Amino acid sequence: MRAVVQRVVDCSIEVDGEIVGAIGRGALIYLGIKPDDGPREITQVAGKVANLRIVDDEDGVMNRSLLDTGGAACVVSQFTLYGDTRKGRRPSYNRAAPPELATPVYERFVEELRTMGLEVATGVFRAHMQVRYTNDGPVTILIDSEKAF
Secondary structure, three states: OEEEEEEEEEEEEEEOOEEEEEEOOEEEEEEEOOOOOOHHHHHHHHHHHHHOOOEEOOOOOEEEOHHHHOOEEEEEEOHHHHOEOOOOOOOEOOOOOOHHHHHHHHHHHHHHHHHOOOEEEEOOOOOOOEEEEEEEEEEEEEEEOOOOO
């Protein structure tokens, strides 16, 4: 499982001209899922996201988490995080989970964040979405359950 976490001032997701999810301060999380991701990866990555110290404290030091600050999360499924560009010019998505495997993992990830107490907005799985956000900082963190980076 891979996640790109961006600290945001605001974020909204639009599908077919309608806003389907929106948050204020918090994090936009693009989530990539591979076929063998399951409960261990969900718990690991959700815990890392919720507790990641990317929010400034009173001294301006990134020392607080979404859980500490009551920040929200906007989670967007993003199979292209497993795009492999080592050969040719067209990315290969062979390592990305197919929709029938990815959907329940994505839904469980979202539920895990909610169980921890975060407000969570989502897009629509497999829909063409327009994601609008204001990156705060900018702060962008990469998380990989296999610790590839």
